[in-house]
Amino acid sequence: MTILLAVFLLTMLVITAVAIVRTRDLFAAVMLLGIFSLLMAANFFVLDAADVALTEAAVGAGISTVLFLGALALTAARERESGDSRWLPLVVVVIMAATVVYATFDKPALGDPNAPVHQHVAPWYLSETPRLIDIPNVVTAVLGSYRGYDTLGEVFVVFTAGIAVLFLLGSGRPGELFSRPPDELSTGGLKHHLIPRVVGKLLIPFIILFGLYVQFHGEYGPGGGFQAGAIIAAGVILYALLEGETRALAALPESALKVMVIGGALLYTLVGVVCMLMGGNFLDYSVLSTNSVAGQQLGIILIEAGVGLAVTGVLLSIFHAFAARATA
Amino acid sequence: MTLTAQLPALQVVLPMLTAPLVAFLRLPQLSWLATTVASATAFGIAVLLTQAVLGTGTLDYAMGGWPAPYGIALAIDEFGALLLLIVTGASTIALLAGKASLDQQIESARQPLFYAGWLLALAGLSGIVMTGDAFNIFVFMEISSLAAYMLVAGGPDRRALTAVFKYLIMGTVGATFYLIGIGLVYMMTGTLNLADMEARIAEVADLKPILVAAGFITIGLALKAAVFPLHAWLPNAYTFAPHAVTVFLAACSTKVSLYVLLRFDFFVFQGNLERHDVQFAGFLLPLALLAILVGSLAAVFERNLKRLLAYSSIAQIGYILLGASCVSLLGLTAGIVHMFNHALAKGALFLAVACIGVRLSRLWVDDLAGLARQMPWTLAAFVAGGLSLIGIPGTAGFISKWYLISAALEQGLTGVLTIVVIVVSSLLAVVYIWRIVEVAYFGSRDAQSPPVSEAPLSLLLPTWFIVIANVYFGLVPALPVDLASAAARSLLGHLL
Amino acid sequence: MQLLGLYNYWVFVVLLMIGFYAVIAKSNLIKKLIGLSIFQAAVFLLYISMDKVEGGTAPIIQAGVPDQIYSNPLPQVLILTAIVVGISTMALGLAIVVRIKEAYGTIEEHEAAAMDSEA
Numbered sequence: 001m002t003i004l005l006a007v008f009l010l011t012m013l014v015i016t017a018v019a020i021v022r023t024r025d026l027f028a029a030v031m032l033l034g035i036f037s038l039l040m041a042a043n044f045f046v047l048d049a050a051d052v053a054l055t056e057a058a059v060g061a062g063i064s065t066v067l068f069l070g071a072l073a074l075t076a077a078r079e080r081e082s083g084d085s086r087w088l089p090l091v092v093v094v095i096m097a098a099t100v101v102y103a104t105f106d107k108p109a110l111g112d113p114n115a116p117v118h119q120h121v122a123p124w125y126l127s128e129t130p131r132l133i134d135i136p137n138v139v140t141a142v143l144g145s146y147r148g149y150d151t152l153g154e155v156f157v158v159f160t161a162g163i164a165v166l167f168l169l170g171s172g173r174p175g176e177l178f179s180r181p182p183d184e185l186s187t188g189g190l191k192h193h194l195i196p197r198v199v200g201k202l203l204i205p206f207i208i209l210f211g212l213y214v215q216f217h218g219e220y221g222p223g224g225g226f227q228a229g230a231i232i233a234a235g236v237i238l239y240a241l242l243e244g245e246t247r248a249l250a251a252l253p254e255s256a257l258k259v260m261v262i263g264g265a266l267l268y269t270l271v272g273v274v275c276m277l278m279g280g281n282f283l284d285y286s287v288l289s290t291n292s293v294a295g296q297q298l299g300i301i302l303i304e305a306g307v308g309l310a311v312t313g314v315l316l317s318i319f320h321a322f323a324a325r326a327t328a
Numbered sequence: 329m330t331l332t333a334q335l336p337a338l339q340v341v342l343p344m345l346t347a348p349l350v351a352f353l354r355l356p357q358l359s360w361l362a363t364t365v366a367s368a369t370a371f372g373i374a375v376l377l378t379q380a381v382l383g384t385g386t387l388d389y390a391m392g393g394w395p396a397p398y399g400i401a402l403a404i405d406e407f408g409a410l411l412l413l414i415v416t417g418a419s420t421i422a423l424l425a426g427k428a429s430l431d432q433q434i435e436s437a438r439q440p441l442f443y444a445g446w447l448l449a450l451a452g453l454s455g456i457v458m459t460g461d462a463f464n465i466f467v468f469m470e471i472s473s474l475a476a477y478m479l480v481a482g483g484p485d486r487r488a489l490t491a492v493f494k495y496l497i498m499g500t501v502g503a504t505f506y507l508i509g510i511g512l513v514y515m516m517t518g519t520l521n522l523a524d525m526e527a528r529i530a531e532v533a534d535l536k537p538i539l540v541a542a543g544f545i546t547i548g549l550a551l552k553a554a555v556f557p558l559h560a561w562l563p564n565a566y567t568f569a570p571h572a573v574t575v576f577l578a579a580c581s582t583k584v585s586l587y588v589l590l591r592f593d594f595f596v597f598q599g600n601l602e603r604h605d606v607q608f609a610g611f612l613l614p615l616a617l618l619a620i621l622v623g624s625l626a627a628v629f630e631r632n633l634k635r636l637l638a639y640s641s642i643a644q645i646g647y648i649l650l651g652a653s654c655v656s657l658l659g660l661t662a663g664i665v666h667m668f669n670h671a672l673a674k675g676a677l678f679l680a681v682a683c684i685g686v687r688l689s690r691l692w693v694d695d696l697a698g699l700a701r702q703m704p705w706t707l708a709a710f711v712a713g714g715l716s717l718i719g720i721p722g723t724a725g726f727i728s729k730w731y732l733i734s735a736a737l738e739q740g741l742t743g744v745l746t747i748v749v750i751v752v753s754s755l756l757a758v759v760y761i762w763r764i765v766e767v768a769y770f771g772s773r774d775a776q777s778p779p780v781s782e783a784p785l786s787l788l789l790p791t792w793f794i795v796i797a798n799v800y801f802g803l804v805p806a807l808p809v810d811l812a813s814a815a816a817r818s819l820l821g822h823l824l
Numbered sequence: 825m826q827l828l829g830l831y832n833y834w835v836f837v838v839l840l841m842i843g844f845y846a847v848i849a850k851s852n853l854i855k856k857l858i859g860l861s862i863f864q865a866a867v868f869l870l871y872i873s874m875d876k877v878e879g880g881t882a883p884i885i886q887a888g889v890p891d892q893i894y895s896n897p898l899p900q901v902l903i904l905t906a907i908v909v910g911i912s913t914m915a916l917g918l919a920i921v922v923r924i925k926e927a928y929g930t931i932e933e934h935e936a937a938a939m940d941s942e943a
Contacts, residue, residue: 003828006828006831006832007828007831010831010832010835011835013835013839014835014838014839014842017838017839017842017843017862018842020846020858020862021842021845021846021850021855021858021859021862026852026854026855029854029855029858030858033858033861033862036862036865037865040865040868040869043869043872044868044872047872047873047875047876047895048875048876048877048880048881048882048883048895049872049875049882049895049899049900049903050882050884051882051900051904052868052872052900052903052904052907055904055907055908056868056907059907059908059910059911060861060865060907060911063911064861064911064914067911067914067915067918068854068857068858068914068918070918071854071918071919071921071922072854074922074925075854075921075922075925075931076854076925076930076931079850079852079854079855079932080851080852080932080935085848085849085851086849088848089844089845089848089849090845090849092844092848093841093844093845093848094841096840096841096844097837097838097840097841099540099543099544100508100540100836100837100840101837102536102540103512103536103537103539103540103541104537104830104833104837107515107516107536107537107833108515109829110828110829110830110832110833110873110876111829111876111877111878111880112878113877113878113893115515115874116515116516116517116518116528116532117514117515117518117874117875117896117898117899118518118877118896119518120397120517120518120519120528121397121398121518121519121520121898122518122896122897122898124398125398125897125898126883126885126894126897129885130885136884136885136886136887137883137884137885138883138884138885138894138897139883139884139897139900139901139904141897142897142898142901143901143904145392145394146392146394146398146399147399147400147463147901148391148392149391149392149399149400149464150400150461150463150464150467150901150902150905151905152344153455153464153467153468153471153905154467154905154908154909156344156347156448156451156452156471157467157470157471157474157908157909157912158908158912159347159348159448160445160448160452160471160474160475160478160912161474161911161912161913161915161916163347163351163441163444163445163448163478164445164474164475164477164478164481164916164919165915165916165919166441167438167441167442167445167478167481167482168478168481168916168919168920168922168923169919169922169923170438170441172435172437172438173437176437177352220884221884222882222884224904226904226908258352261348261351262348262349262351262352265347265348266345266348266349269341269344269345270345272337272341273341273345276334276337280393281334281337281389281390281391281392281393282334282337282341282389282391282392283391283392283393284392284393285392286393311908318915318919321919322918322919322922325922463902463905466906466909467905467909470909470912470913474912474913474916477916477920478916481920481923486924486927486928487940489920489923489924489927490924490928490933490936490937490940492920493853493917493920493921493924496913496916496917496920497847497856497860497917500860500864500913500917501844501847501860501863504863504864504867507867507906508840508867508870511867511870511871511874514874514899515874520898
């Protein structure tokens, strides 16, 4: 049964991708890209990667679609017919594909428990985590602690993107992140559509609640700061789409976003610095408490909070920057 | 834990911690000051780390206290120390000198965000240099790349935007190729730690995925490093970036990618893939020679001052690769020492360009006519930087050419060809530098154009500091040469 | 399982081709970014295919089930990071496209290039 589902999902992925590239209607392409992400997320779920599936769904199908739509509103809805080059790209692509296929000969089979990936580092994570960190979700343990430095880097990638988008699209007035939409002209695109408004408003509290659950349940089940940040941001963006950015900004004002962006990035880094001050290495949470396991758990909760804050703040700032550009 | 033991972490954490604090300051002056202080402190840390590496050898640091390969380990050897000096030094000098120029080119309200981006670029580049983990390299590469896109996009001309879009596309494709490569290596070895990878590839029976991975990683990093013919993003990105950004990025960003390329290739692949040294040389040597010739020729015919220097950078990347593709002690030393010396020479040249850019809005070669009378110190610095670029004895550039030619002499017949190319391209460098000198010193200034004064002292002093460094390291090259030859030995150590 | 594994890998290759083709062949800047998205998503699939262990489940340790087989957590962590890096790049790319549209009035690469060569 699973195999049939997997084959179906993979085939749909290819069909969707072809359709995305072929259509000249950019709006359709963006919508199809959202579907592509959902299919990809489902496929990740079939492959036992629950955390990744959740992230791909929230980020790929949710946030990325909104950002693309925001950009389309500011640029163009259709692609021109001319200007594409065909033959050279085809040749390059075929050479690349042939190289990749060459690598597949004798690669380990899917699901083979004896494959090298399952031999070396991974079993250590699975067997030692209960003793060293004692949280059920090993993905969170690796993300937050063993490879916490990567995750710090990842927060700063998001932070950099936020800074860069505000630099490019911001208002250019001192102390202001993005131009505020004038109250009268607020872009409440769906204000006059009763049904989406009612349904949306009913959904938003649940989305935010689910986001918080994902944030604080990340040690036990799939979830964590990134997923939670993306989900909460998606909830607020939905609110902004239904009620207009002005009201979304009233609910979560610019100053709050700033605090979230700076606070989230700083919280993560400072947890690491505190570990150094307490005699450990950077991000060595064991020293945070007399009991090293408790210290690890405390550290992971703190940095996940930092991640959640920073991601929510940055994604919302980026959204508002695009939206404000449209009304300015 | 002593402070010294924590220095490797601080090198990255300090600029990272400063960036969010600077980003939303309301005072642009203060954000510049904080950024410059952080960058200068980072340079201080790099100096201390270099001392430590020269004293005790490679420094290891286990992030989170987890031992490699389970956690992420930093590993700083002589090669890394040299790169850290280049990165933090370039950033500090560019900030010190660039203030006046940046005030002209970036609106003051956007400056705090801009400086935050600068710090992130610095943190990203230092992070790449220090880490010993293949995936961690990817993460920090993306921090530095995103920050670099933003810095370049700050340029005043609209062509900065199209240039940066191309840069973003090619950079992301490069990073994704790299990701495919490490995915394949990980698939066959189960580890992400570079040192561990080397040990475990030796046990892999089938090497096809490793071979393909080597290809993807090399091409991905070559894209990031603007190796000919994958350099298309570089000329316009350097040309239309704010002048201070050009100083910073031209001195170090492509070199950091080359550093990763060399480390990956020599540490992970050379010892394990049969005849890889021959394939490596056979693949890169022609590209290096072409890069040198095409880059220099393009510079000769280019009329835009900054793009001319950018094409010359493509040729210089060729020199670095040329040294590396000799796969010998002298060759690698030459390539690595040239990373340092080219950063000095190009740094001086782009700083002089920044000086001119403060006074002139158009920077075509013709616009410089007669400028030497009005900006004598700036043009003199330009000439000195040019001499170092050409490789005149007594300048830093000479040291690298000397080592390159010595390395080529070991190579027999191909060596002769290599030397011919080096000589031809040095002559081409004379031509394109001379064109500028001729116009600036012997041209006459348009009567209608308003008079220009010498560049402000805040810019001239750092410029001349680098000019003097060019001469100093031309006469006393011990530090870079020692670091480079130790780096070359450790790279080759994996072959013996 | 063997066949599914191969199919998985083939789909990775095909998506890689489709995405990369769009990046280098398309002149429309938004379409290039869409292609980049697909190209990166293909790489995610490569990694996630590695984590699967036959008979395994998501790596969330269940107390009292000692013999449970779990999938490999490491590729999942890497791809979580890569997804976030991907959306960051995308956001920045889109911001640049918006500015290009404002400066040039077009988001077709060849049209913008033509405008610059005239100037």
